Amino acid sequence: MIKSRLSYKRYLKEVRRSNDKVYTEELLNSLNNCDSVKFWKTWKSKLDSVHHSPHVIDGFTCTTDIMNHFKEIFKSGNVPNDEHLHRAASSNFQTLFNAMSVTNNDICIDISNIESAINSIKPGKSPGFDMITREHIAYARPILLSYIKLLFYIMIKIGYVPDAFGVGILIPLLKGSDLDSSNSTNYGGITEHCVF
Numbered sequence: 001m002i003k004s005r006l007s008y009k010r011y012l013k014e015v016r017r018s019n020d021k022v023y024t025e026e027l028l029n030s031l032n033n034c035d036s037v038k039f040w041k042t043w044k045s046k047l048d049s050v051h052h053s054p055h056v057i058d059g060f061t062c063t064t065d066i067m068n069h070f071k072e073i074f075k076s077g078n079v080p081n082d083e084h085l086h087r088a089a090s091s092n093f094q095t096l097f098n099a100m101s102v103t104n105n106d107i108c109i110d111i112s113n114i115e116s117a118i119n120s121i122k123p124g125k126s127p128g129f130d131m132i133t134r135e136h137i138a139y140a141r142p143i144l145l146s147y148i149k150l151l152f153y154i155m156i157k158i159g160y161v162p163d164a165f166g167v168g169i170l171i172p173l174l175k176g177s178d179l180d181s182s183n184s185t186n187y188g189g190i191t192e193h194c195v196f
Helices: 002-032 036-048 063-076 083-099 111-120 134-138 143-158
Strands: 168-174 187-193
Touching: 063 168, 063 187, 111 134, 111 143
Parallel strands: none
Antiparallel strands: 168 187
């Protein structure tokens, strides 16, 4: 009885793996052949019916309440371990930063560095809150790189980085498909940042 149950479970696991492999191969083939209709048809058949947002997480049913609950969970994990050490390190950094003097000769930003940084970002990534993707910059006119160079030059010269460059969209993802989706401890977060 136990042996047959184990072989049945192994069989189901193997069927799932082979189905995943078929879908993956179909997606890759349709993407390589630039067949967008087939790609999205395969994508929807594989992913649309599988992933549904849970209606209840830790007793919260309203989308806003669930969102605020995740906000508090991820916020609590993003605090310094030792407040005294954190303040000391911040003070030390500020002292070193204030002692720094930047002259025009010290600032060396090359357009080829900007191009290589943009090309090092994987294509197809989701945009941040500004809705700008890597592709927007990579396929833009070359004049845009000159403006980006000027932007970074000014940021270094005046010693200021816009707060918006540090803003991200936090997305909670279920850590495993076999986990209880109504329990917030089964979620991990990824953050979508702006390209810059």
